[in-house]
Amino acid sequence: SAVISQKPSRDICQRGTSxxxxxxxxxxxxxxxxxxxxPGQSLTLIATAxxxxxxxxxxxFVIDKFPISRPNLTFSTLxxxxxxxxxxxxxxxxxxxxxxxxxxxxFGEGSWLTVV
Amino acid sequence: xxxxxxxxxxxxxxxAETVTLSCTYDTSENNYYLFWYKQPPSRQMxxxxxxxxxxxxxATENRFSVNFQKAAKSFSLKIxxxxxxxxxxxxxxxxxxxxxxxxxxxxTRLQVFP
Numbered sequence: 001s002a003v004i005s006q007k008p009s010r011d012i013c014q015r016g017t018s019x020x021x022x023x024x025x026x027x028x029x030x031x032x033x034x035x036x037x038x039p040g041q042s043l044t045l046i047a048t049a050x051x052x053x054x055x056x057x058x059x060x061f062v063i064d065k066f067p068i069s070r071p072n073l074t075f076s077t078l079x080x081x082x083x084x085x086x087x088x089x090x091x092x093x094x095x096x097x098x099x100x101x102x103x104x105x106x107f108g109e110g111s112w113l114t115v116v
Numbered sequence: 117x118x119x120x121x122x123x124x125x126x127x128x129x130x131x132a133e134t135v136t137l138s139c140t141y142d143t144s145e146n147n148y149y150l151f152w153y154k155q156p157p158s159r160q161m162x163x164x165x166x167x168x169x170x171x172x173x174x175a176t177e178n179r180f181s182v183n184f185q186k187a188a189k190s191f192s193l194k195i196x197x198x199x200x201x202x203x204x205x206x207x208x209x210x211x212x213x214x215x216x217x218x219x220x221x222x223x224t225r226l227q228v229f230p
Contacts, residue, residue, distance in 0.1 A: 031216050042207060042220045043161075090159050096216055102168050103149050105211060105218055107161035 002027055002097050004108035012114045018081045021111045023093030028073035031096035034066070037110075038089045046091075049076040083115045118143045120208050122221035129198045129228055136183075137193045137224045139208030147213040150184065152193045155223075156204040164206070167191065198228045 003026040013019050023032065032049040046066055047055040055068035069077045080087055093108040120141045129135035141150070152164040167175045167184050174182050179199075183192045191210075195202055208221040 033217070037159075042222050043218070045217055048216070092161060094161075094218070096211075103211060103213070103216070104163065104166055105151065105209075106163060107153070109158075109160045112159060 001104075002029060002095050002106045004093055004095060004106060006093050006108035006111050008111055009109055010112040010114075012116060013083050015084055015115055017083055018079055019083065019113060020077050020079045021091055021093070023076045023078070023108055025074045025095050027097075029095040029097060030073070032070060032076045033094045033096075033105075034068060034076070034078045035092040035094060035107075036089045037092065043092065046078070049078075080113065083113075085115045088113060088115045118145075118210075118212070118219050120210060120219050120221035122206075122208055122224050124224045125222070126225045126227070129195075129226070131198055131200060131228055131230050133198055134194060134196045135198055135226065137195075137206050137208075137226065139191045139193070139221055141189050141191060141208070141210050141219070141221075143189075143210065143212060143219075145212040145214060148210050149213075150182075150191045150210045151208070151218070152180070152182070152191075153207045153209060154202075154204045155207065156201075161207070165193065195226075200228050200230065202226060203228045 005024045007022045034046040035043040037043045046061045047057040049070040051070045067079045090110045092110045148169045150167040154162045165177045179196045205223045207223045209218045
């Protein structure tokens with residue numbers, strides 16, 4: 001398994017500002033992901049955070065809006081830039097753990113952002 | 117296209133009773149993993165149970181078990197002896213060995229009442 005810590009857990013942000021969310025894992029993992037969950041919705045993958053190279057973004061998400069860092073195998077950050085009320089969501093970090101029994105994906109506690 | 121369908125937006129069950137949440141999925145891949153996640157009001161996504169597609173035996177975790185029907189692409193979750201703490205959103209998801217990306221269903225809101 002993996003223990004994933006996310007900061008902040010919750011924040012209220014002013015329109016036009018940027019906020020960086022941190023994700024720390026208690027073990028080295030190859031694959032880290034960032035998801036967004038808008039109110040009342042399911043989860044949508046934003047990007048795969050690649051260690052030592054640029055993140056791989058899904059359709060509809062761009063680096064200028066959601067810059068991601070992955071300096072090592074246990075840590076990643078997601079920045080939500082120039083926020084608008086439409087960015088009010090829960091942002092979740094997840095990791096894939098590969099074991100003898102196969103792959104398992106774990107999530108952090110989530111960061112609940114409200115943009116006013 | 118890879119999709120997950122949860123046809124029950126809401127379910128309710130009385131405490132100590134059994135409830136089954138349905139999930140169907142679609143993929144052309146043969147190697148994949150299936151998951152059920154629980155999201156309580158705290159919003160954390162908690163792994164409930166996982167199933168390897170190559171295993172015929174249904175996974176079980178205490179009060180939680182699955183009915184995995186690979187040919188029908190069905191992966192239902194059975195919760196036995198329901199408890200008030202089981203009240204949450206439940207998401208069905210799968211990941212293939214090729215992409216490492218989770219595909220989620222829309223979720224089922226489960227209410228356990230006394």
